[in-house]
Amino acid sequence: MIKTIIFDFGNVFINLDIEGSQEHILKSFEIESLSEEMIAFNSFYEQGLISTDEFLEFHTENFPKLSNDEIIDIWNFILKDFPKHRLDFLKQLKSDSNYKLILLSNTNELHIDWIKKHIPIYEEFKSYFDTFYLSHEIHLRKPNHDIFEFVLNENKLNANECLFIDDNTDNINTAKSLDFKTWNINPATEDVSNLFKTKSNLF
Incomplete structure (x- = not known):
């Protein structure tokens, strides 16, 4: 589960x-x-x-x-736009569910500075996560195994009870090797807001 x-x-x-x-x-x-x-x-x-x-x-x-x-x-x-319907999805997910929500991103300081300046919903977005990990702050990056092990240990999680969503196949393959459930999202054809329709078999 x-x-x-x-x-x-x-x-x-x-x-x-x-x-x-x-x-x-x-x-x-x-x-x-x-x-x-x-x-x-x-x-x-x-x-x-x-x-x-x-x-x-x-x-x-x-x-x-x-x-x-x-x-x-x-x-x-x-860096491009942040569609608001994805923020709305996350807000609803936080409100309606008991899932622990974690962000795990390979992101550097210049990119985050740009996002803070140009994406006004960033702070609200960040507030919906229980834990928010940026690679430049934790000195680890995907697809290395140690970043996934860090998240599991820090949050006392079992990998087989976690769903990991990422567009990068290398990151997904590492997560799979550690027994995470995964969704290798295709940004050209799929949208995270359709999570429960696209991956209904996992829930």
Whole structure:
């Protein structure tokens, strides 16, 4: 029986343009692909292992034509809108059910700063969760096993009583390997607000 629902943030609640962002980054940086060093720095930043200043310094040193503000705009290009009906769904879920609600997101400081500034419902959204985990604050990231084990241990949960919802297949596969129930949501064709219709077999 499902007792806890663990939600991803991007492409579950807030819309992302992952492909468009990748194209925009390559075009803006005038490169054909991200170097291993860039990928590593981005991962460190997402885990809060380097500061925003260090993150920006790395990129302005490697791309001196670009200012800090331009780097920030490029980095935040991925973030789009937050449809209100998803907030309404979450509010109703919190009101009508006894499920423990957890957010588990790979999110960095610059993205959260943008969201706080441009998504006025963010604080209300956050208030409906029993626990709210952002990778840069807990220094762990998906799809690594340790972040899932951290959530289980911190909240004294059994994985087989948890439903994990994420659009990233690698994250879903790790959760499955630990015995979570899962929904690998397709943001192009599915919406989290239809949870109980789409995944009625789990409830």
